[in-house]
Amino acid sequence: MSIQGSCTLVLPLEDSSQVGHARRTAQKMAQHHGFDDEDAGRVALLATELCSNVLKHAQRGELHLRALPVANGVGIELLAVDRAQGFDATACLADGFSTGGTQGIGLGAIARLAQVFDVYTDQRGSVILARVYPRNSACADLRIGVSHHALHDDPACGDTWHVAIDGNRLSALMVDGLGHGPDAEAAAHAGAQAFAADPFVTPLLLIERLHQAMAGTRGGAVAIAQHDTSNSRLTFTGIGNIGASLVGGVHARGLASHPGIVGNQFRKAQAFDYAQVNGNLLVMYSDGLQSRWKLDDYPGLVHRHPAVIATVLHRDFCRGRDDVAVLVVDLEPTYG
Incomplete structure (x- = not known):
């Protein structure tokens, strides 16, 4: 297996109008790499929720996107990045919790949409990872x-x-x-x-x-x-x-x-x-x-x-x- 270097695609997040662009970009990336409509839709939903989460609790940040070649196919990696004061990750993993005071689906639901989910948050900011692979593939995540x-x-x-x-x-x-x-x-x-x-x-x-x-x-x-x-x-x-x-x-x-x-x-x-x-x-x-x-x-x-x-x-x-x-x-x- 050979994985060739490629640059990270960075999408800025400074206002709500950019969420739609991020969603469409992530969905097109998934479709380009062979995701069917349902799996590409899952990528789009994750992009929407991750971007919305950044804007709610940090006001600004970035969405990083990357295609992931693995042994039996390709996945899509999404990383929400901000430099705010962090948040209570345990509370945010509960469904219905929203840092912005609105009705959110919670990071717990985001975690269930992705095959690989992780988060790191402290006073310097937060990074939230979601990796998605086609549902019917035998793709194994590489660490x-x-x-x-x-x-x-x-x-x-x-x-x-x-x-x-x-x-x-x-x-x-x-x-x-x-x-x-x-x-x-x-x-x-x-x-x-x-x-x-x-x-x-x-x-x-x-x-x-x-x-x-x-x-x-x-x-x-x-x-x-x-x-x-x-x-x-x-x-x-x-x-x-x-x-x-x-x-x-x-x-x-x-x-x-x-x-x-x-x-x-x-x-x-x-x-x-x-x-x-x-x-x-x-x-x-x-x-x-x-x-x-x-x-x-x-x-x-x-x-x-x-x-x-x-x-x-x-x-x-x-x-x-x-x-x-x-x-x-x-x-x-x-x-x-």
Whole structure:
């Protein structure tokens, strides 16, 4: 299974007139990916309720949309994001509860409409996740989350990522093409294509193949992580300023990279092995994200879905002056 990087679609929510646009956009995305009318209608209803919830309790926010390729089809991911003062998640999960004082269906009903539902809320704001798969499909959710954005919503994004899964093995790539815009995107895509051609060869060989593929482009920073659930080990190699951490409980350890530019010049690449990683979180991110985040500053966030974690990190630590990509993978005992 191979999952190609794609940017998050962000829809602003500042007044009620934007709810209809969000609903139609989400429904069209579902239909484009083969959802029948009933399942696409479920996506539309979720978009409506999630957007309405943002406007009721936060007055403004965003709806993030993404198509989710999985082994047996495609799902749709919806994330409602705000920067308000949070809410009582337990109370809001009760049907009929509305933060705006109106008759609402409650987050509990939203949770029943989605196959995957999660929420994180504190004084910095809230992120609510709903993932939807066709009712009659055999799609299994992957505990992988991405928040991926071009600077100022530019059509070209110089950051990209790729995830490949083969039985008990996972191989993940993050590439940050130098600068931003079309030339940075061309560099990143050249690297991603070389990775996708054979993602499970050794990371050092992959770095060499990316170096050759990115020659003649601007080049960029690259990080590759490979996890094997059968021996609970992760191998990591990085060139340039891609950030990466393994998070186990409240403890995080940074993953080491060497300086240089893939496609241009670097002195050496080195593979580092990490043992007993099953159950950890792998977090990889471009330098569009500040590196000073700590998940233990967010009580309970480490136990939320990786899509929620990636979105919270983007919301609170995006630098706002470059493309940004955040990839969070739950290193599960099995990917099958």
